[in-house]
Amino acid sequence: MSASVELDNLTVRFGSFTAVSRATLDIAGGEFFSFLGPSGCGKTTILRAVSGFLDPTEGAVRIGGQDMSGISPNRRPTALIFQNLALFPLMTVAENIAYGLRVRGVGKAERRRKADELLELIALAGQGDKLVSELSGGQKQRVAIARALAVQPKVLLLDEPLSALDLKLRQHMRAELRAIQRQVGITFIYITHDQGEALTMSDRIAVMSDGVIEQVGDGKSVYDSPATPFVASFVGENNAFPGRVVSADARMAVIETAFGRLAGRNPSRLTAGDRAILFVRPEAMVPTAGAPEATLASEVVSVAFEGNLTHLYLRGSGKKEISLSIGRTAGFAMPAQGATTPASYAPEAGLVLPEGALARE
Amino acid sequence: MSSRFVVLLIPLAVIAIFWLMARREAATRGPGHRGYFDRNGALLGTVFIALVGFWTVFLVVLPYLYMVVESFHPRLIPSKRGGPEDVLTIAQYRSFFVEPSSGNWNTIHLWAFIYTIGVSVVVAAFNFAICYPIAYYMAQSGTRQRVRVLMLLLVVPYWVNEILRAFALRLLLASKGLINQMLMGAGITDGPIDFLGANVGLYVGLSYAYLLIMVFPLYNAIESLDRNQIEAARDLGAPWWKIHRDVVIPYAKPGIASGCTMVFMLSAGSLAAPQFLGGPRTLWFTSIVYDFFFQSFNWPRGAAYAFILLVACIAFVLLMLRVFKVSLGETIR
Ligand SMILES: Nc1ncnc2c1ncn2[C@@H]1O[C@H](COP(=O)(O)OP(=O)(O)O)[C@@H](O)[C@H]1O
Ligand SMILES: [Mg+2]
Numbered sequence: 001m002s003a004s005v006e007l008d009n010l011t012v013r014f015g016s017f018t019a020v021s022r023a024t025l026d027i028a029g030g031e032f033f034s035f036l037g038p039s040g041c042g043k044t045t046i047l048r049a050v051s052g053f054l055d056p057t058e059g060a061v062r063i064g065g066q067d068m069s070g071i072s073p074n075r076r077p078t079a080l081i082f083q084n085l086a087l088f089p090l091m092t093v094a095e096n097i098a099y100g101l102r103v104r105g106v107g108k109a110e111r112r113r114k115a116d117e118l119l120e121l122i123a124l125a126g127q128g129d130k131l132v133s134e135l136s137g138g139q140k141q142r143v144a145i146a147r148a149l150a151v152q153p154k155v156l157l158l159d160e161p162l163s164a165l166d167l168k169l170r171q172h173m174r175a176e177l178r179a180i181q182r183q184v185g186i187t188f189i190y191i192t193h194d195q196g197e198a199l200t201m202s203d204r205i206a207v208m209s210d211g212v213i214e215q216v217g218d219g220k221s222v223y224d225s226p227a228t229p230f231v232a233s234f235v236g237e238n239n240a241f242p243g244r245v246v247s248a249d250a251r252m253a254v255i256e257t258a259f260g261r262l263a264g265r266n267p268s269r270l271t272a273g274d275r276a277i278l279f280v281r282p283e284a285m286v287p288t289a290g291a292p293e294a295t296l297a298s299e300v301v302s303v304a305f306e307g308n309l310t311h312l313y314l315r316g317s318g319k320k321e322i323s324l325s326i327g328r329t330a331g332f333a334m335p336a337q338g339a340t341t342p343a344s345y346a347p348e349a350g351l352v353l354p355e356g357a358l359a360r361e
Numbered sequence: 362m363s364s365r366f367v368v369l370l371i372p373l374a375v376i377a378i379f380w381l382m383a384r385r386e387a388a389t390r391g392p393g394h395r396g397y398f399d400r401n402g403a404l405l406g407t408v409f410i411a412l413v414g415f416w417t418v419f420l421v422v423l424p425y426l427y428m429v430v431e432s433f434h435p436r437l438i439p440s441k442r443g444g445p446e447d448v449l450t451i452a453q454y455r456s457f458f459v460e461p462s463s464g465n466w467n468t469i470h471l472w473a474f475i476y477t478i479g480v481s482v483v484v485a486a487f488n489f490a491i492c493y494p495i496a497y498y499m500a501q502s503g504t505r506q507r508v509r510v511l512m513l514l515l516v517v518p519y520w521v522n523e524i525l526r527a528f529a530l531r532l533l534l535a536s537k538g539l540i541n542q543m544l545m546g547a548g549i550t551d552g553p554i555d556f557l558g559a560n561v562g563l564y565v566g567l568s569y570a571y572l573l574i575m576v577f578p579l580y581n582a583i584e585s586l587d588r589n590q591i592e593a594a595r596d597l598g599a600p601w602w603k604i605h606r607d608v609v610i611p612y613a614k615p616g617i618a619s620g621c622t623m624v625f626m627l628s629a630g631s632l633a634a635p636q637f638l639g640g641p642r643t644l645w646f647t648s649i650v651y652d653f654f655f656q657s658f659n660w661p662r663g664a665a666y667a668f669i670l671l672v673a674c675i676a677f678v679l680l681m682l683r684v685f686k687v688s689l690g691e692t693i694r
Contacts, residue, residue, distance in 0.1 A: 053592060074598045086589035090611050099607070100597035151597055 002029035002186040003064035003077060003154035005050060011058040012045050019045040021211045022059070027189065027204075029064075029154075032181050034190045036198040037208030038234070038359065043191040044083070045211075047157050050189065051080045063155060079148035083159045085140055087132045093143055094119070094128030100151035118146040121180065138169045145180065155187040162197065174200050195235050199223065207231045209359070225267065225351075232279045232351065234359035239285070239322050241278040242355065245270050253352040258317030259296035264350025275355040280345050282325040287312060287332050290344025297342045298322060300335050310334060314343060375422070376414040383410065432664035453665035470649060470666075477646035478673065481628040484567045485621045488575040491568070492620070496579035497609065501588065515573060527566055527637040534562045534638075555640075562638035567628050574627065575620040582616025583609060615691035622678050622692060629674050646670055 005027040012020040020042040027033045035043045048054040050061050052073035061068045063077060073080075079100075087096050095102075097118050098111035106114070112128075119125050122142035132140060141161060148156055161177075162170045178201050181188045192198050198205045199219040206216045207230070215227040226232035233240060243257035253266035255276050264278045289295045298314035301321055305311075312324040312334070324343060326332055335341035383397040383406065398406045433449050441447065452461070457474075460467045495515075499508045518526070533539050534556040541553040556562055586609060594604045610617070635645030650670070653663030682689060 051596060053596075073592070073596050074600065078596075080593070080596045082589045082593060084587070084589055086587060086593040088590060088593075088608060099594070099599075103594075103597065103599040103603050103607075147597070 001152070001154055004029045004062075005033075005155055005187060005189065006062040006065075007046070007050075007059070008062065009059035010046070010049060010056050010061060012042070012049055012054060013057040019211050020049070023213050024059075025206060025213065025216055027187060029187055030185055032178065032188045032190065032201055032203045034192060034198040034202040034205045035208055036192055036195055036205050036235070039193050041208045042211040043193075043208060044159055047080065047159055047189065047191055050155070051078050051157055052076045077154040078157055079151055079153035079155075080157045081144050081148050081159060081161050083161070083163065085144040085161075085164075087140060087144060087147070089132055091132070092128065093124070093130050093132060093135065096132060096143055097128075097146045097150050099147065104151070114150060115146075118150055121149075121183070122146045137165050138173060141165065141173060142176075145177075149180075149184060153186065155189060156181075158188065158190045160191055160193065162192075163194075170197075177201060199235075207235060209234070209357075226279070226353070229277050229279075229353050229356040229358050232277075232353060237282050237323060237325075238279045239282065239316075240320075240358060241280070241317075243276060243278065245272050245274045245276050245352070247272055248274075248352075252347065254293055255352060259298070261293050262296065262350065263291075263293040263347040264352040265348060266352050268352070268354050270352060270354060276352050277355055277358075279351045279353065280349060282311070282323040283327075284345045284349035285322075285324040285343050286326065286330070286345070287324060287335055287341050287343055289342040291347055294347045294350065295342055295344040296322075297340055299340050300337050303334060303337055312341075312343075314341070375418045376410065379410045379414050428664045429668065431661050432668055434661045436659050436661050453662045454669065456662060457666060457669055469644065470646075473644040473646050473649055474670070474673075476644070477629055477670075478677065480564070480567070481625050484564065484571070484628045485575075485625040487564075488568050488571060488624050489579075489617065489621055492572065492575040492579055493617075496576050497583055497605075499576075500580050500583035501586070501591065515576060519573060523570065523633050524637065526569070527633055530562055530566050530569070531557065531638060534565070557638065558640040558642075560640050560643055563635060563640070563643065566634040566638040567631060570631065570634055571624040571627055574623050578616040578620040578623070579613060580616075582613035582619075586612050614685065614687055618682060618685060618687040619692040622682075625678065626674055629670065 007023045007025050010020060010023040011018065023046060035046060037043055045054065049056050050063075050068075052068065052071060052075075055069070068076060088099065091099065094112065094115040097115045098106075101111045101114060115128055116125070119128055122145060124139060124142060124146075127135075127139075132143065135143065141164075144161070145156075158177075162173050165173060174197060177188075177190075190198075190201065199222075202219060204216060204218050205222050207214045207222060209230045215222060215231045217225075222231060222235055226235060229240070232238050241255070241257040241259060241262060243255040243262075245253050246256050246261060247254045248266050248269075248271050250269065251266060252263055253270050253276070254261050254263045255278055257278060262278050264280070270276055298316070301313045301315050303310065303312055308328055309325045310328065312326060314322040314324070316322045322343065326334075386397050388396075400406075401409060432453050433451065434447060435450055435452060437444075437447060455461075456467065457470055458467055459465070495511070499511060503511065521529075531538075535541070536553040536555065536557075538556075540556070541550075544550045545553065590608055590612075591604055594608045595601075599607065630647055631645075632647050632651060635643065635648055639645055639648075646666070647670070650663050650666045653659045653666060679689070682692070
């Protein structure tokens with residue numbers, strides 16, 4: 001059984017500091033929903049407000065349509081997986097998993113049966129009598145998931161659960177988490193600062209910056225049509241060319257940048273004179289000349305061969321270099337380091353957004 | 362050969378053992394390792410060994426040993442010491458159980474012994490009940506500023522002399538003391554309640570004397586518990602008392618054992634509180650020992666009684682650690 005989660009104008013302040021500001025969104029029952037943002041942007045705070053460890057300063061949290069204000073964490077239909085897992089070190093694996101059942105007064109035999117069932121689900125069958133300290137990082141991770149699932153929550157809250165694992169395991173666990181979510185069918189709210197995790201696992205993503213939700217959408221729309229310069233620069237690599245709009249219509253805009261006039265889509269309906277930033281993804285650029293208002297020229301700073309892709313770094317106007325990622329089958333002749341090369345893109349691949357803060361590198 | 366001669370041989374034996382240990386260290390370590398005498402030089406090395414040996418032997422081992430020996434001797438006037446009547450005997454230990462003059466059970470002393478142990482157990486348990494919430498608050502839920510104030514409030518009263526504190530408590534609890542006056546003034550009782558005669562003063566005094574000794578081990582143990590574990594238990598549906606039962610107390614068990622052990626030991630061996638706060642008919646075991654030494658000058662019997670108390674307390678503590686599955690090493694972590 002799953003439940004929807006609604007944040008209604010959720011605001012959390014610590015003293016005069018606003019950690020989460022007017023967050024409003026609906027998460028559907030059974031959805032895999034991620035909050036993505038840099039560390040310190042308020043993700044954990046939102047999760048703690050949903051799980052009940054923290055009271056909203058303003059606004060409300062509703063789960064399954066029911067207002068949660070005044071309902072303590074042990075009475076909410078949620079289960080939280082902590083950033084550091086917080087397994088009980090003095091209990092065995094099975095005791096950990098069955099703890100939620102134990103406090104509900106479930107009998108010993110039934111607890112054991114349920115624990116074995118969950119151990120099966122997380123591929124740790126027969127390891128129930130081990131101590132938590134005898135498990136590997138990935139196994140502990142799965143035990144934490146099983147412990148949370150044992151109480152049959154309608155919503156599972158996961159706070160950067162993979163951040164302690166090494167890269168290989170992390171990628172494996174992504175698939176596993178997604179599979180578990182499909183199997184149990186409950187709502188997952190997942191927190192991460194890793195865009196790869198958010199993009200691969202989630203049905204939808206909310207991108208956050210400094211306590212504010214910047215954009216909500218599925219992975220493709222967040223990546224292809226970022227709503228703000230922050231989202232454009234935080235989700236995936238992006239080249240940013242700040243400037244001023246010189247001409248614009250409902251579809252396209254041309255802006256004057258340090259590399260001349262460059263064009264891009266104009267979803268925000270900017271008009272001539274507005275300050276703006278043009279974003280072009282590295283994989284959308286090629287090292288040849290194209291349409292005049294989608295071509296620039298610059299010196300090659302370095303070339304990095306990465307097997308399937310070759311990364312070309314050109315001197316930018318600021319500190320940051322312009323990067324191009326070129327597929328090996330595209331058949332371009334690579335310019336040498338130190339040479340000056342043209343670089344172009346399809347004008348529709350450019351995106352002009354109103355000026356705003358970029359993600360910190 | 363007098364047993365007292367054996368006692369005098371022991372310092373030499375200990376010094377010899379230290380010296381052998383130093384030599385062994387030099388011999389067993391690898392060639393690159395500089396032995397004890399290489400590091401400190403022959404002269405200084407010998408002086409160190411002599412000093413440590415002296416300290417261990419004369420201040421730690423010998424006094425106890427002397428007392429053990431003493432407890433196995435009959436009580437004699439000085440001129441008869443070392444004479445034919447000065448033999449090894451367990452009469453002093455026997456006298457704890459059986460009255461030497463009448464041959465009946467020594468019920469007075471046996472009862473005082475049981476009473477002392479019993480009250481000490483209760484004091485330790487009571488202290489734990491009071492200190493656990495305080496320690497938990499200080500370690501997990503209090504804001505830093507409040508914890509600092511609380512700590513100060515706990516510590517400052519201990520700057521006052523123990524005897525002064527006992528007498529202050531006596532003044533509070535006496536028949537014409539503040540508490541009785543208030544009770545009578547409020548019309549709750551007609552006559553004064555004999556708190557001191559009923560040993561209320563003793564219990565309160567003992568508990569209060571060792572409050573800090575309980576609070577700090579508990580605080581130390583609970584403080585290192587990851588807050589997320591408490592929240593995880595709560596998130597999984599545990600009400601507060603189950604969180605304490607299943608998560609906090611098992612984690613803090615070594616600290617609890619340490620605090621309870623110390624309070625129990627100190628309470629069983631305490632002198633001031635029973636002396637000044639005990640009721641007139643209350644016989645505390647340590648007071649009996651004290652009287653043997655300083656009233657009747659019966660050192661052998663006093664020593665025997667003291668060792669009976671010591672061994673009984675250690676045995677009791679070890680039994681309790683076994684029952685609660687705590688190892689001795691954990692309690693002194
Ligand atoms: N209890 C608290 N008191 C004061 N500030 C807090 C508290 N909890 C979090 N913060 C602040 O709120 C901001 C958001 O924190 P958090 O939600 O933990 O970020 P994230 O999980 O996205 O890294 C941070 O700047 C953090 O310092
Ligand atoms: Mg966080």
